[in-house]
Amino acid sequence: MNLSSTAKRVGIIGGGIFGVSTALQLAKLGVEVTLINDGPLSNGASGRSLAWLNSANFRSREYHELRVMGIDRWRTFLAQRPDTAEFLKFDGGLTWEIDGAGDKLRSVLDYEHSIGYDGQWLSADEVATVAPGVDLSAVSAEGAVFNPGEGWVDLPRVITLLVKDFVALGGTVIENAGESRIVVADNKVTGVATADGHVIDVDAALLATGPSVPYAMRDLGVPMGDESPVALLLFTKPVDTKLKAVLNTPRIAVRPTPEGGLALDSGWSEEEITVHEDGAFEYLESTVQGLLVEASRVLEGNPTLEVESIGAGRKPIPGGGEPVFGELTQISGYFVAFSHSGATQGLFVPELLAREIAFGIESPLLKNFRPGRYSA
Template sequence: MSPASATKRVAVIGGGILGVSTAVHLLREGASVILLTERGLASEASGRSLSWLNSAGERSTPYHQLRVAGVDRYRTLFAADPGREWLQFGGGLMWNAAGQHEATEARHAYEKSIGYDSKLVAPSEISSVTPGIDAGAVPENAIFNPGEGWVSLPDLIDFLMEEFHARGGELVLNAGKASVMVEDGRTSGVETASGGTYPADAVLVACGAASPAVVEPLGVNIPNGSPVSMLVVTKQVQHDVAAVMNTPRAAVRPNPGGTFALDHDWYEEQITEHADGSFSIPDEVVQELADEASKLVAGNPELKPASWKMGYKPIPGDGEPVLGELGQVPGCYVAFTHSGATLGLIAGELLAGEILTGRKHPMLATFRPGRFS
């Protein structure tokens, strides 16, 4: 702990995984931290994320490297207590629609070329690499990535908040919309819609899909490509599934309590956003997603939706993470990315280091918000 970090006051806006992770990493290094949430913890994207821990497929090299480091941090957490029901490494299984076996083969070849653990399997071989899957749902071939896993972000946030409180962090729930205060060209704290003001030496904006709107009044433009999305959690069901499945009609992962978490994108246009900011979708569409998921599970058990949440899925306009200090407003940092779950621990670690030392981490070099200027 350095003398500078021991006295630095940091305000974090956002109660999702990026905000909470950064707050805890800051506290570990001796900073004074106040965390402000518009509503509750994990009330937005972190509360409705499939949270598949991976770097599968093709993306930029820096993004891949950051995601691999992100998965590594989860492996360290997992090794400390493999019995945690909310963090497991059972691999990932994906396949494409019939007639697209060449695309699957190309993806597998690319993953192998960068050293990402990838196994191309025929339907008959699936039971030998991962349990609980109905191989009849796989039309031609599939990819199994043994090193992948999943996390329940609300449970992880609860776990991290225990340390947050133990280390003396301050939490302000239901603060309403917050804005960044600026004095003499530098960040000076946070002001909430209810009139509360919270002086700080540095501010992190980690508000998911709302992050671009929070920094816009500062003269900062971050393109926002966030679509509406939905996560469904099923009622408890007996199953042996260990892997996260990404398939043409349903993405499925095990979830604590013997349930499943489900999502996809084919129903996005059937989600309605209302004037009060709430969302709705026909019940039959929710059940249709559950029925699609049932086809993937051995024995095709009846899956009944227990709850479903909708909102915007954070995705920057160019698809790449936006992480680091705003050039226009020294002392103000932003964390806005699609892969919030995979990057949650590593991004919090690296951003905390930048906030406290002022030294830019090379792994975040291509993700600076200044690239949009």
């Protein structure tokens, strides 16, 4: 696209944070936008995300900068909308490794310092001063890293607010539309179609369906790396805990929820999920109980945890780990958003995408994350 080919009508498929946030940004630019989702909004990856706002660990400088800008935009959002304080928190993130891996964690902290990312090395005894609610006996004897600028967000609640703003600006929302698709003719986007065959004419479209994006690309013959596993996210019933920070530990990741419960995630639980040839999957009750046990072990007082709900589905992770944003080189007007860090980037990147879609202004911040890199 170029400045002389401004999109007046845009279709967006995907009712998660990327789709909804981009829809709102486009509406603010005066674009006529139709937002389509297969079911209710937030029914995909955004509804089962740990939603840890961070740029911790090793990653490219460009990706780190994008994530830090994303965190900054969430802070601005909180300042402008103090009513979100119940479900948008910045109480830091605490990470530790298994005993014997202290050198690995120190190298992470050294790297974070080299790129200006705030982090502190804490002894196990010092953890209680910055991250109350943690069982200190669970922390590695070698210590832990605390990143004070990190936080978490409840994405479904944010999406509800953004959609309200979007509709107020004249945007159209179509929920429960089934598996929808972007219509292409002569290598150009011409519309978006719902599962029942209803077609809406558009000048450009964004596919923001999380882990389903690579499948759509394969149907188009467009290469795109995909490492998305099937994963579980457990939400517990309310529990008496002082925990405020996000915990990233060897066996469990934990964050508070607005309702007073906890959200639980882990890598090992993904390995216990059986995925069948038809794409269906199943998980064991022992896996669920294992997550509860691991979470209890890292919390002060080792409280008994009970399941409130379970989110199960594919966790979006592009091939190589870094996100995919922008227009396909093969099809004019066809844009995609596919990222593992949707929560962290969920407000800022849509601003960039909206300007690209509406005006053809390519952001240099997204240069390294174009879909065309898989064709190189």
